[in-house]
Amino acid sequence: METDSDSGGSHISATPPRCQNPPSPPPPQTNTLSSSNSKVRVNPSHLSETKKPTKSKPSQPAPPTPPPPPSDSTPLPTLPFQIRRSFSQNPSISAFNSLETLPAGFCSRLASFTKIQKPSLRFENDQSLPTPSNPQGINGIKSDAFAKKKKQINLVSVDVPLPPAKLRKCNGEGNFVRLNLNNNKRKFANKGKRNKSFRGKLSYRRSKKKLNKNETESKGAEDEYGLIIENLEQNQKNRRAAGELELVEDAVRAVKDEASNENLGRLLRLVYGYDSFRDGQLEAIKMVLDKKSTMLVLPTGAGKSLCYQIPAMILPGLTLVVCPLVALMIDQLRHLPPVIHGGFLSSSQRPEEVAETIRLIQVGAIKVLFVSPERFLNADFLSIFTATSFISLVVVDEAHCVSECKSESINRSHNFRPSYMRLRASLLRARLNVECILAMTATATTTTLRDVMSALEIPLSNLIQKAQLRDNLQLSVSLSEVQSIIIYCKFQFETDLISRYLCDNSISVKSYHSGIPAKDRSRIQELFCSNKIRVVVATVAFGMGLDKRDVGAVIHYSLPESLEEYVQEIGRAGRDGRLSYCHLFLDDITYFRLRSLMYRSETKQGQYVFDIPTVANSIGATTIDVSNQLLNLKMRGEITYELKDPAYCYTIVEVPSDFCALSAHLTKWLSEVENCKVRKLDRMFHAAVFAVDVCEKMHGCNGSLHTPCLQKNTLDYFRGDDNCDVPNKIGQSRGRYVQINFQVVMEAAKAELLNFAGKDVL
Numbered sequence: 152m153e154t155d156s157d158s159g160g161s162h163i164s165a166t167p168p169r170c171q172n173p174p175s176p177p178p179p180q181t182n183t184l185s186s187s188n189s190k191v192r193v194n195p196s197h198l199s200e201t202k203k204p205t206k207s208k209p210s211q212p213a214p215p216t217p218p219p220p221p222s223d224s225t226p227l228p229t230l231p232f233q234i235r236r237s238f239s240q241n242p243s244i245s246a247f248n249s250l251e252t253l254p255a256g257f258c259s260r261l262a263s264f265t266k267i268q269k270p271s272l273r274f275e276n277d278q279s280l281p282t283p284s285n286p287q288g289i290n291g292i293k294s295d296a297f298a299k300k301k302k303q304i305n306l307v308s309v310d311v312p313l314p315p316a317k318l319r320k321c322n323g324e325g326n327f328v329r330l331n332l333n334n335n336k337r338k339f340a341n342k343g344k345r346n347k348s349f350r351g352k353l354s355y356r357r358s359k360k361k362l363n364k365n366e367t368e369s370k371g372a373e374d375e376y377g378l379i380i381e382n383l384e385q386n387q388k389n390r391r392a393a394g395e396l397e398l399v400e401d402a403v404r405a406v407k408d409e410a411s412n413e414n415l416g417r418l419l420r421l422v423y424g425y426d427s428f429r430d431g432q433l434e435a436i437k438m439v440l441d442k443k444s445t446m447l448v449l450p451t452g453a454g455k456s457l458c459y460q461i462p463a464m465i466l467p468g469l470t471l472v473v474c475p476l477v478a479l480m481i482d483q484l485r486h487l488p489p490v491i492h493g494g495f496l497s498s499s500q501r502p503e504e505v506a507e508t509i510r511l512i513q514v515g516a517i518k519v520l521f522v523s524p525e526r527f528l529n530a531d532f533l534s535i536f537t538a539t540s541f542i543s544l545v546v547v548d549e550a551h552c553v554s555e556c557k558s559e560s561i562n563r564s565h566n567f568r569p570s571y572m573r574l575r576a577s578l579l580r581a582r583l584n585v586e587c588i589l590a591m592t593a594t595a596t597t598t599t600l601r602d603v604m605s606a607l608e609i610p611l612s613n614l615i616q617k618a619q620l621r622d623n624l625q626l627s628v629s630l631s632e633v634q635s636i637i638i639y640c641k642f643q644f645e646t647d648l649i650s651r652y653l654c655d656n657s658i659s660v661k662s663y664h665s666g667i668p669a670k671d672r673s674r675i676q677e678l679f680c681s682n683k684i685r686v687v688v689a690t691v692a693f694g695m696g697l698d699k700r701d702v703g704a705v706i707h708y709s710l711p712e713s714l715e716e717y718v719q720e721i722g723r724a725g726r727d728g729r730l731s732y733c734h735l736f737l738d739d740i741t742y743f744r745l746r747s748l749m750y751r752s753e754t755k756q757g758q759y760v761f762d763i764p765t766v767a768n769s770i771g772a773t774t775i776d777v778s779n780q781l782l783n784l785k786m787r788g789e790i791t792y793e794l795k796d797p798a799y800c801y802t803i804v805e806v807p808s809d810f811c812a813l814s815a816h817l818t819k820w821l822s823e824v825e826n827c828k829v830r831k832l833d834r835m836f837h838a839a840v841f842a843v844d845v846c847e848k849m850h851g852c853n854g855s856l857h858t859p860c861l862q863k864n865t866l867d868y869f870r871g872d873d874n875c876d877v878p879n880k881i882g883q884s885r886g887r888y889v890q891i892n893f894q895v896v897m898e899a900a901k902a903e904l905l906n907f908a909g910k911d912v913l
């Protein structure tokens with residue numbers, strides 16, 4: 152629900168709308184069905200703002216005339232609700248972006264590609280690249296770099312075209328350390344200077360200071376002296392960097408010759424500075440280098456990224472990484488080692504940014520490309536890969552989303568992306584000629600794993616699975632009142648409440664939830680990462696992809712909705728390997744509240760969520776008309792809205808003869824989804840209740856410390872058969888209504904409503 156998806160803040164629905172009665176056949180002009188994913192969230196609050204008297208700004212020029220509805224409003228037939236951008240000024244890229252939606256709060260950001268400045272490893276097979284002998288390259292893309300080529304500092308490859316920009320040495324955050332999505336020039340500028348030639352500049356400044364104090368006749372000499380120091384230091388650094396990169400290039404060559412433990416270990420030390428591989432890493436890397444599709448299940452923070460980064464250095468073509476969130480893509484880009492050039496494609500980029508990224512892919516200047524699963528709906532995206540810019544490896548991050556197992560993917564609502572279900576080995580092979588797929592997840596049940604492996608055609612023997620919980624997390628549960636820092640809450644108002652409380656007690660804290668504008672959220676994350684604030688009080692919206700190594704405690708103020716969510720969230724702690732604390736406050740109230748909310752789900756604090764096709768059907772308009780009207784209102788600043796994931800919206804070309812059966816089938820499916828979510832919540836609750844009430848004497852747990860029993864319960868759950876056997880009744884009753892089956896209550900309530908209101912109302 153509170154996800155920052157590739158569609159620029161498109162929110163993922165928790166529960167698709169339930170159709171209790173078979174709907175009447177749709178009007179012929181709009182014979183469209185949709186799942187919840189075709190929804191729009193509209194926030195009409197701006198409407199009232201725009202109606203305020205204009206006298207407050209009398210001298211301001213009239214606002215620009217709102218553009219007319221896009222004339223190019225013919226959507227792809229499978230996506231009837233999509234709003235397309237107008238690309239008339241740049242027809243060359245319009246096709247590529249035909250699936251781009253306009254997210255709410257869409258803002259232009261600096262291009263990722265502008266920062267691809269460093270040389271990468273030499274990729275000998277990339278004949279498409281321009282070379283000194285063939286400055287045009289196979290693709291005919293001319294590189295100015297070769298025209299005035301001279302030996303560049305840090306330069307490992309002479310085959311990759313480099314923009315004329317000055318090369319900077321990496322400061323440890325990877326190629327994209329300067330990727331500035333918020334146009335925050337100051338931050339990156341300072342960061343770079345401090346980490347690069349800080350000492351040199353300091354000595355220069357010092358000499359300047361002296362200059363002011365002392366006689367002016369020494370000015371020239373001091374000035375020169377400072378500059379000399381700076382140049383010397385810079386030269387030393389450059390020489391060191393060039394030497395290091397040569398070593399890396401050697402190590403890469405050695406692994407290409409023989410992917411032995413020794414050679415891979417050497418590469419690890421050189422590129423990452425780590426002494427040894429962690430459990431599962433070496434095995435996974437070797438499998439991938441052997442071009443064997445692999446399913447990798449390692450705990451959060453165990454180092455899964457490295458398992459595709461190292462192969463990316465070795466394999467000849469591109470490594471395509473499918474990520475569910477833009478934030479995650481950016482985080483992973485930032486953590487790429489400097490020798491690997493990365494890029495990403497997302498709907499939040501400007502058309503020219505997208506076009507430039509594609510150009511860089513085609514000249515082989517990008518080695519690892521991050522994309523959202525929605526990209527695979529776009530035929531133009533699939534067509535950018537050619538014999539020369541080919542894909543060696545597809546990495547599916549958060550691979551549990553690929554599972555068709557509704558319980559798994561839908562329960563983890565922040566990850567649920569119907570588009571993931573398009574990711575099938577058949578598609579990747581047929582359209583992208585992909586030989587090897589690496590699927591990675593931290594949390595997946597046995598059923599889910601089976602599902603994912605079957606969809607991606609990964610043989611069962613190619614499963615690498617380690618314990619899904621790290622043993623440096625101390626798990627505890629108590630019934631204590633809130634006394635200190637609390638991080639994860641279920642509801643937005645709770646985050647505000649608790650952060651106010653902490654703030655009143657002089658703790659540096661910020662709350663974080665999807666109701667906070669995206670820009671402020673990034674800022675809060677930055678402040679947290681740079682230790683400017685100590686506590687973040689957040690909903691599930693926070694933490695995905697967060698790799699702050701020194702998070703020492705994750706505390707759940709509210710019960711997570713599932714063990715998957717619990718494991719993901721506690722996985723933010725202790726990534727530096729130190730003992731860290733994960734405490735859960737168990738309260739029945741949240742549990743019952745969540746449980747009942749799972750049967751209701753569409754309204755959310757001042758925002759309306761609806762299906763475009765449903766609305767269109769009900770007013771007798773086409774989905775395109777409704778979409779265009781929404782766009783118009785948005786352009787006029789009267790509403791803001793967010794489009795949800797566009798997948799799984801379809802047009803009925805032939806009305807099925809048994810329409811009622813179809814409807815009943817869908818209703819059943821949606822009802823299963825609801826039940827599944829409830830079962831997952833029950834399982835989480837059960838684990839916590841067990842810890843509090845039962846385990847103390849049996850499992851060596853002590854007081855509120857319940858690491859052994861929570862670990863056991865969690866691991867049993869993941870190893871079990873997708874928790875389908877979870878009873879609706881909780882064994883350890885802790886609440887007045889815990890024995891009541893909510894579904895029965897719902898049915899009874901509906902029957903009452905029908906009696907009361909008369910059937911014609913519904």
Ligand SMILES: Nc1ncnc2c1ncn2[C@@H]1O[C@H](COP(=O)(O)OP(=O)(O)OP(=O)(O)O)[C@@H](O)[C@H]1O
Pocket residue numbers: 425426427428429432449450451452453454455456457592593696698700722726
């Ligand atoms: N062999 C290693 N030795 C020491 N640290 C490592 C090693 N491999 C990875 N790391 C570090 O562990 C941290 C977590 O790695 P990474 O982000 O790849 O984890 P992950 O498994 O992808 O986690 P998540 O599922 O939460 O995204 C990173 O800081 C990474 O640099």
